[in-house]
Amino acid sequence: MSSPRPIRIAPSILSSDFARLGPEVQAIDAAGADYIHIDVMDGHFVPNLTIGPAVVKALRPWSEKPFDCHLMIAPADPYLEAFAQAGADIITIHPEAGSHLHRSLQTIKALGKKAGIALNPATPTAVLDHVMDLADLVLVMTVNPGFGGQSFLPLLDKIRDVRARITAGGREIDLQIDGGVTPQTAVAAIEAGADVLVAGSAVFKGGAQAYADNIAALRPKAR
Numbered sequence: 001m002s003s004p005r006p007i008r009i010a011p012s013i014l015s016s017d018f019a020r021l022g023p024e025v026q027a028i029d030a031a032g033a034d035y036i037h038i039d040v041m042d043g044h045f046v047p048n049l050t051i052g053p054a055v056v057k058a059l060r061p062w063s064e065k066p067f068d069c070h071l072m073i074a075p076a077d078p079y080l081e082a083f084a085q086a087g088a089d090i091i092t093i094h095p096e097a098g099s100h101l102h103r104s105l106q107t108i109k110a111l112g113k114k115a116g117i118a119l120n121p122a123t124p125t126a127v128l129d130h131v132m133d134l135a136d137l138v139l140v141m142t143v144n145p146g147f148g149g150q151s152f153l154p155l156l157d158k159i160r161d162v163r164a165r166i167t168a169g170g171r172e173i174d175l176q177i178d179g180g181v182t183p184q185t186a187v188a189a190i191e192a193g194a195d196v197l198v199a200g201s202a203v204f205k206g207g208a209q210a211y212a213d214n215i216a217a218l219r220p221k222a223r
Contacts, residue, residue, distance in 0.1 A: 005195040008034035009215050010068050010176065013059075014050065015200030021055070025062040028203065031211035035068040035090070037178070037198045040083070042073035045097060046146035053079065053086040060087035068137075070118060070178070070198075072145050073097060077104055084111040092116025092139050095127045105134040116176070120145060121153055125161045132169050137196070138162050142189070143179030152180025156192040163193025183217045190220060 011033045016024035025036055038056060043049040056069065066089040073079060074097040083091055091108045095101045095117065108115040116137035117128065121144060128138065140159050143150035159177065166173045177189050178198035186197055203214045 005172070007190060007219050008174075008196045009203070009218050010035035010037040010196055010198045011203040011211075011215070012037040012039055012178070012198050012200035014039040015204040017204075021059060022062045024204075024208075025059050027208040028211055028215070029063040029065050031208075032215045033065055033203075035066045035196065036063055037068045037070065038088075040069060040071045040073055041146065045074040045094070046072040048146045053082040056083060056086040056088060066090060068092070068116075068176075068198075070116070070139065071097070072118075077107065080104070080107050081111060084108070084113050088113060090114040090116055090137055092118050092137060094118045094120065095123060096120070101127070102131050102134065105131055109134060116174075118145075119158070119162075121155060125158060125165065128162070128165055132165060132173070133171075135173055137174040137176055138166070139176040139178055139198075140194070141179055142177050142181070142185075145179075150180055152182070152185040154185075154188065156188055159189060159192035159194055166193075181218065186218050187220075 011028045041048045041050040067087055068090045069083050069088040070092045076093045076097040091113050098104050105115045114136035117135050118139040120141050142153045174196045175194050176196035177194045181197050181199040182202045197218055
């Protein structure tokens with residue numbers, strides 16, 4: 001099934017040059033990024049450490065594009081307000097990162113932000129039952145979270161399942177995928193129903209002069 005919404009590209013700054021984060025965000029903005037995807041990892045929920053609210057705040061002046069903050073941290077609840085105040089526009093959390101997913105999503109919405117739900121490869125889509133009315137984004141992880149540069153897990157049936165749930169609900173909800181996205185794997189994911197592609201290595205390879213072409217290569221019209 002083809003995606004009914006325009007394909008949006010969300011470069012993951014996890015693959016950028018961390019010594020030049022501000023200019024890197026500015027460069028991918030200028031190159032055509034739709035969202036700026038920010039991977040937040042705590043070394044506990046996932047086996048890596050990345051950035052916190054202070055870095056998000058420091059990056060905020062470098063782009064007016066939506067900051068798409070994926071919180072791979074547990075517990076997430078104590079940090080929701082800090083990321084909202086730092087400039088996140090979308091805050092995505094994992095069901096496993098807290099005791100009460102519904103309440104956590106309510107908190108994000110009360111902070112005036114869009115709320116996302118991230119599904120690890122082994123997380124069943126049934127976890128979406130009774131919370132879809134609070135979701136603005138569902139993220140299907142196509143790798144196990146924690147590191148960039150992994151190979152795409154072809155969870156196409158899962159993407160189709162989530163797309164069917166979104167369609168049945170009648171609300172506009174982003175269906176995002178993250179992990180191993182390349183111009184080749186993007187084709188199948190889009191056909192399965194994904195409409196937001198998180199890409200790290202595929203966008204940032206080749207340096208800033210290549211970013212626009214790399215982003216364009218992920219969009220259907222460029223293939």
